Amino acid sequence: MSSDNVDSDILARASSISHVLRTNAAPSTIDIIEIRRLLRDVDFERVTRLRDLGATGQQSGALLENLAASCRSSLSIIRRMPSEMLCAIFSLTIPEPYDFINQPLNSMDARQSPSVLTQVCRSWRAIALSHNELWSHIRINLEMVALLNDRMLPKLSTLELFLKRSGAHPLYIHFGDFYPQNLTATQFLSVLMTHSHRWKEVSFFLEFSRLQMLEAIRGHLPLIYRLDVRAFGAHTYGPLRAFDDAPQLREAFLDLGDPLATLPLPWSQLTTVGGNFDHASILPHTPNVVECLIESNPSSASSIRHPSLKKLRVKEGNVLHWLEAPGLEELQLYSRLDMMVRDVTSFISKSGCVLQSLSLYNIIEFAHWMDLKGLWMSLSSLTELQIRFCALDWDIFSNQLSSTQPGASALLPNLQHIVFVFIKRGRFYLADSVLDLLESRRQTSPYSNGRAAQLLSAGLFNANISQQSRDRLSALQDLGLELTLGMKRTDE
DSSP states (O other): OOOTTSOHHHHHHHHHTHHHHTSOOOOOHHHHHHHHHHHHHHHHHHHHHHHHHTHHHHHHHHHHHHHHHHHHHHTOGGGSOOHHHHHHHHHTTSOOTTOTTTSOSBTTOTTSTTGGGGGSOHHHHHHHHHOHHHHTEEEEEHHHHHHTTOSOOOOHHHHHHHHHHTTTOOEEEEEEOOSSOOHHHHHHHHHHHTTGGGEEEEEEEEEHHHHGGGGGGTTOOSSOOEEEEEEESOOOSOOOOSSSSOTTOOEEEEESSOHHHHSOOOGGGOSEEEESSOHHHHGGGOTTOOEEEEOSOOSSOOOEEOTTOOEEEESSSOHHHHEEOTTOOEEEEOSSOSOOHHHHHHHHHHHTOOOOEEEEESOOOOOOHHHHHHHHHTOTTOOEEEEESOOOOHHHHHHHHOOOSTTSOOSSTTOOEEEEEOSSTTTOBOOHHHHHHHHHHHSOOTTBTTBOOOOOEEEEESOBOOHHHHHHHHHHHHTTOEEEEEOOOTTO
16 A cells, blocks of 8 residues: 555654554653644545545555554553552462462463563553562463463573562462372472472472472571462372471461371461361360361260451351350351251351351252241351352341331341342342342431441342343332342352
């Protein structure tokens, strides 16, 4: 396409600022003034030529359109964004370290962040390479990469490059290896161990025999805060004393048999513990734990009272039978539980706790509705209730928690936040009784223990909502209810 029909003055002016128009460089203040003038004249020239010259004008118009696009691109705010702001945006691309389902198996893949950020332009490359935090999040799952026959297998040299680019920044590592052992995994682990003084949060999925390599880092873990160790294979070794001298360690998640015998830790300084092990044997050694995740049943357990525990998540087991937690504020219960609603009520009663938040996940069968009512009666302090993917009679549930009778004391009088995630994605229509509940809880009731019963926010997910229901919800929003609608992933 010829440029003969394009005003020579416009082309000359464009050529004078080609260092901006043909690159991703940030324009100076003077450049911005000139580009805006040029864009104004280019747009005027395009309109004029299309009007006066017909087909000939269309030919030259294409060249002018490309020039106008270059001008607009060069004026983009992202060109002039401070490097500190770009660094903050780049940091948002860092994968969540413990989202094993949705994050890449190999963070060193050139197709993933952070490497892909260096392939946009020279300025982005320079900023990304200088941003140590980007390179300090290392995620390698050699086993899964191999199973998926991924051609982009991580290289040892790439790992060394990432570690070099991370500078002195603390390291966040997730490393899983093959089974049986292979030389590549051993080499990767050896390189990571030379930087143990920078480990901040580490997650290992390793064969027991390779765990023994970590003995060499004992006493060289000044920063480590979070430890996640999942081991497999035969355990024919003695205790692994790699992490018992870690002054900053506060969180531990384990799946390797009996941690007391297998992996000694500074238990008394931990604030969070979780995993697949006998918590009944561990909790007496962790007086400062405030959060606990239980994924298995203890072989046997006598009653344990843990005053400091604030948050308890139970995915497996009969923990509520043997545990008392007088300071508990948040309780999450999942489906694989050998318990009934009355067990929860009994646990709250014997603990004497002032529970603030209760979350129920994937519970298929509830006990008789009277047992459910007894649970609500024991939770007068509750401010947050979440029910996710539970088989529940919503009419009975809503009737129990609705504040419709003047002069009557409402159940859960302090409830402020509700989240419902319904079982049948895309097929569960929002029941009128749920709307009745929201409307009644949102109304001020001076008869509710001498104070107003207010529902401040609600989340409704995985429900088909009719227009009539949407109108009722809009009216609730007009009254000040903070409302969230939408879909939730089924794996949450």
